[in-house]
Amino acid sequence: MKEIPLLKVRQWLPEWEQVQKFGQDLRRKPDPHFYVGAVPAKVLRELSGVLKRTTEARENNQPDLGIQRRHDEERSAEIASYLQGGFPWSTLGTKQQDSLFDDIRMPGWLPTAIVANVKLPEDDQSERRVAEGEHCTIVENGLSAVLRLPSEYVLGVWEPSLGFPLEIIDGQHRLMAFGRDVPDDFDLPVVVFNGLDLSWQAYLFYVINIKPKKINPSLAYDLYPLLRSEDWLERIDGPKVYRESRAQEIVEFLWRYEGSPFYRRLNLLGEPGSPYLKQATVVRSLVATLMRPGDRVAVKNRGGFFGCLDRERRGWSRIQQCAFLTRALADLFMRIKETAPSWLSDLTGDEPLFDKTSLLNTDQGIRAYLHVLNDLMISGWEQHKASGWVFGSDDASPSDELINEAVRALSDMQPLASFVGELNQNLVAFKWLSSDNSNLQPQEQRQRMAYKGSSGYGVLREDVLAHLSALEGRIAELAQGLRMETE
16 A cells, blocks of 8 residues: 545634744644545554653643643553444443443444644754655645555565655544554544644644633433443443433532532542642542442342332432532531531631541441431432422533522422431541541540551441441431341
8 A cells, every 4th residue: 555545624714824924933824725535544553653742841841732731551451342343332341341341332332532643854954854755745736645665665574774755633542543453454444634743732732632622521420321221221330321421410519519519629520739629539429329339129230219210219419419518518517617526627728628537538437327328318218209209301510509499409308308417417526537637545546547448438437337336317327227238
């Protein structure tokens, strides 16, 4: 193969002639068109290089000419798995892919175009230089064209003497997902620019990857009934992807809603040094509690009422989920501050509940609260008449206005609202301090050491239930029942 057919796409507006920076700072005036074509994956990979961003050049006071971030091998491996069996088959473990879930394989299409650029001889920066005679060229014939490959190119044999004749502007992880065993006729859609200067490449990469509004991550969750039967939905692995998407949406709402105690107090990006819980921590806790799959028969695993399929018995719209969790957490934090239990003074800072030694600011602590909240809600479902609260539709996206209305509606549901308030009031007296708190007695520190690690989730949940069981009232009775079920 020496030539690849292309279709010429003309995109130019008269207003673009007014751009003042053409010819400046790696901004050579681009052609008024680009090209689209189907390029074999093997050919594109052998002819392409990716100019990556690094810190080395900047540390040496040199310009960083890289466009893309470092190649993430795990991401390419995930795409490779997707190619073999589609989504959500690609999210399963190897053993499950080989046996239990082989029936859910689907085509792993990659219909989104990779964006590439043909280097010109005048692109002589050291990182981009191509040896003489090894350039690709585009030859036009009206609205059609061909990409002419280097004369010495032989599939599977050729290697460039210096740099690659093509460079990838967007799509490196998709391209790197292909190994040598991919069929020769497996094509990728490619948008091809000819001699696009580096500043325009960086601009294009920004427009494609950073500027667009992020797609709602719960979209896949809501489309799920259209993609799979309800029987398949109940299987243990596939639905986790969609539960995580819904959980992420709720966590993001907790971060941006002013009525939430976590307003601007979650570490959404996982940045080091932040005093707040990481987004991933709360997402995992929600998936493990309010959204966990359950067995409708087994008493010990009733699942999470946010993710339950039985909508007649329980199961709320996303508006209700956000409103309920926001109100429950806000009520807990408010009661702790107003009651000012003795343990609160052992925390420091302007926001003591977000002190690094506050259990409510740890993975184990927030999960224990959500776990107890979920299980007591289910155990007392008929008592607090939760099924009577109906608000919003499944396809309505959470907004501040809708959540405010839902919270007001929830406040009018006295059996339900009073149940949550009573639970939170009983939890105020529990000493929410981690083993790292210096004000604890040695025995208390040793007890709380058991909260660390994966086994700590169950230990802390049991201690919280034991605390509730020792009190009086309906919350104590429900907690005692839960403890008896798990013995």
